[in-house]
Amino acid sequence: MSLGKLLERILQLVPVLLGVSLIVFVMMALTPGDPVQIMIGDQSITPEQEAELRRGLGLDRPLVERFFVFIGNAVQFDFGTSFYHRRPVGEVIAERLPATIELSLVALIVALVTAIPLGVLAAIKKNSIFDRLATVGSLLGVSLPGFWFGILLLMLFAVHLQILPVSGRIGFSSEVPTVTGFLLIDTLLAGNLRAFGDACRHILLPAITLGLPMTAILMRVTRTSMLEVLRQDYVTFADAKGLSRRRVLFRHALKNALIPTVSVAAIETGSLLGGNMIVETVFGWPGLGRLVVESIFLRNYPLVQAAVLFYAVTYVLLNFVADILYTVLNPRVKL
Amino acid sequence: MTQTLLDVRGLRTVFETRAGRVCAVDGVDVTVQRGECLGVVGESGSGKSVTFSSVMGLVKSPGRVDEGTISFDGRDLRALSPAEMRAVRGRDIAMTMQDALTALNPALTVGEQIAEVLEAHDETLPPRGAARRAAIRAKSVEMLGLVGIPSAENRLRQYPHEFSGGMRQRIMIAIALACRPKLLIADEPTTALDVTIQAQVLELISDIRARLGMSVVLITHDLGVVAEHCDRVMVMYAGQVVEEGPTAQVIGDPQHPYTQGLLASIPRPGLRGQPIRPIEGQVPDLIGLAPQCRFYSRCTRRTDACLAPVEMRAAGPNRRARCILIEEDRA
Numbered sequence: 001m002s003l004g005k006l007l008e009r010i011l012q013l014v015p016v017l018l019g020v021s022l023i024v025f026v027m028m029a030l031t032p033g034d035p036v037q038i039m040i041g042d043q044s045i046t047p048e049q050e051a052e053l054r055r056g057l058g059l060d061r062p063l064v065e066r067f068f069v070f071i072g073n074a075v076q077f078d079f080g081t082s083f084y085h086r087r088p089v090g091e092v093i094a095e096r097l098p099a100t101i102e103l104s105l106v107a108l109i110v111a112l113v114t115a116i117p118l119g120v121l122a123a124i125k126k127n128s129i130f131d132r133l134a135t136v137g138s139l140l141g142v143s144l145p146g147f148w149f150g151i152l153l154l155m156l157f158a159v160h161l162q163i164l165p166v167s168g169r170i171g172f173s174s175e176v177p178t179v180t181g182f183l184l185i186d187t188l189l190a191g192n193l194r195a196f197g198d199a200c201r202h203i204l205l206p207a208i209t210l211g212l213p214m215t216a217i218l219m220r221v222t223r224t225s226m227l228e229v230l231r232q233d234y235v236t237f238a239d240a241k242g243l244s245r246r247r248v249l250f251r252h253a254l255k256n257a258l259i260p261t262v263s264v265a266a267i268e269t270g271s272l273l274g275g276n277m278i279v280e281t282v283f284g285w286p287g288l289g290r291l292v293v294e295s296i297f298l299r300n301y302p303l304v305q306a307a308v309l310f311y312a313v314t315y316v317l318l319n320f321v322a323d324i325l326y327t328v329l330n331p332r333v334k335l
Numbered sequence: 336m337t338q339t340l341l342d343v344r345g346l347r348t349v350f351e352t353r354a355g356r357v358c359a360v361d362g363v364d365v366t367v368q369r370g371e372c373l374g375v376v377g378e379s380g381s382g383k384s385v386t387f388s389s390v391m392g393l394v395k396s397p398g399r400v401d402e403g404t405i406s407f408d409g410r411d412l413r414a415l416s417p418a419e420m421r422a423v424r425g426r427d428i429a430m431t432m433q434d435a436l437t438a439l440n441p442a443l444t445v446g447e448q449i450a451e452v453l454e455a456h457d458e459t460l461p462p463r464g465a466a467r468r469a470a471i472r473a474k475s476v477e478m479l480g481l482v483g484i485p486s487a488e489n490r491l492r493q494y495p496h497e498f499s500g501g502m503r504q505r506i507m508i509a510i511a512l513a514c515r516p517k518l519l520i521a522d523e524p525t526t527a528l529d530v531t532i533q534a535q536v537l538e539l540i541s542d543i544r545a546r547l548g549m550s551v552v553l554i555t556h557d558l559g560v561v562a563e564h565c566d567r568v569m570v571m572y573a574g575q576v577v578e579e580g581p582t583a584q585v586i587g588d589p590q591h592p593y594t595q596g597l598l599a600s601i602p603r604p605g606l607r608g609q610p611i612r613p614i615e616g617q618v619p620d621l622i623g624l625a626p627q628c629r630f631y632s633r634c635t636r637r638t639d640a641c642l643a644p645v646e647m648r649a650a651g652p653n654r655r656a657r658c659i660l661i662e663e664d665r666a
Contacts, residue, residue, distance in 0.1 A: 233437035239393055240432075241452045241510065242425030245417075251451075255442045331494040332441055 035299035080302035098181025100287035107211035119222025141216025150209040150282040167284030266322030270315040341367040346403035374565030382574040426456035429511035433523040435503035439495035446491030501532035573629040580654030590656040
């Protein structure tokens, strides 16, 4: 990867971010509901006070002006003040981010460690009962809505069997000092194994719910590419060399079959961002996704705008990571 | 130790397909003597590759070896377990494939692809550790040198796509020969190469055969290659052997009408300007074959007697052909 290519990628971000900003700005403005009215709620205030409040939030200015002010501030990494929290938006987001990243990473790991072995097994045992069950399972995995599947898991494990907690990241009794913001790491740093176990129990169901569609997709991709690779001459040649079955399957076949899987995984990680909003809401997970959902209801314009920009940057970067991984796995491709 | 290295009797390999059972190899006998080069010719679908995939135990589902015995170096290969067969493959019988570009794994370095054969079979290596790695490396370099790859030391960590077509073919041969097999099955080793490289690769195989004293089966559809490099030749048609014998005799005086047709269809410098004389017609569908001579529909000399099953007949000393026109008394 040359420096020029890297620069080109970063420059590509500029039009993407401008476009995303504009769309979010217009959509928020078009959404019925007024943040000032929501803030006032049932309290009775004079029209003067209301106008003062509106001016304080900068909502008295025309839409076009507000957009350019937002862009001007955003390039200086100033995303404004959250209407609701009365604190800088960047600060509020940074607070919630570790919970979301932690959940996404665990979901990704869950997806990879289940999807790849299942996909390989389905390919090796093509047309067997297992293969057919896996096919049906993956179809269900892609089609089941996350909120429904999440509630189902909650009802079974948290309400009925009562072996897993209903919501949150950790029990009150297991609080540990914040170091990284990732509870799975902080609990270990504190040397508190009981708290670590508690954090694991909390993250299990949301991670499974979030990772399910990805697991299903990655399994299909792995199965298909494994079947394709097993037909290749180099697999026959590896067999002709008298190598062990394991070496032929894993070193020769899987190494090539994983190229599409890894690319799709990196791109699909971006789609976890959207899934986060639903899963975090269902499981009461205090992350960015739930914050954005709440902010949309409160018409908290600055926060929604900043969060969506953050999602866009993350998505583009993940695509970039996918390209890099592709070249790492596939020696024939040079970016 | 007998002179015969490979002895295949009555081999039948079938593929179960939706359209019916395809008998890709039907009653094939093959013998390969020690140090000998046997040419196997026939057009696509004649069963020449499937015959030797069967020998190596590499026929993939939905295909399977249905009947016959495969005796190699005194062992019955069909009676071996999969693990025992793996120990034979790559060590005693090695194979090269038509196109080295697809036969070499694009994601693994050339060094690793040579090393893993040695790792799997070479019992002379030190048991473990740095000494073993050094020995594997030294042998890999030696093999690449043997097939004429310059500065082998540096090229071990390169990937197949970083080599030219001819070099890749050499690398594949180096991998096949790494454990000094008794038999090399070269499946169309030159088809994917241009003419000058073809000659080099064939010279290389002949040269190494002489040096290592191994036997070679050269699968090809190029009779010129056979004439130049093979001691004996076996002609296959529609899953059967139709003629076999010493190369010079078969090419100089072909007995089977199919062999005659093949030889007549080769363009020659002396016949410049004249149209090429192809064999008219198509290879029969291998599903639901009638018991008659399989060349019947395309044969210019067919008679009603050809509608009965035709067995191999002796056509002189060490020669056989599957045609009723051959007078048995010549044997």
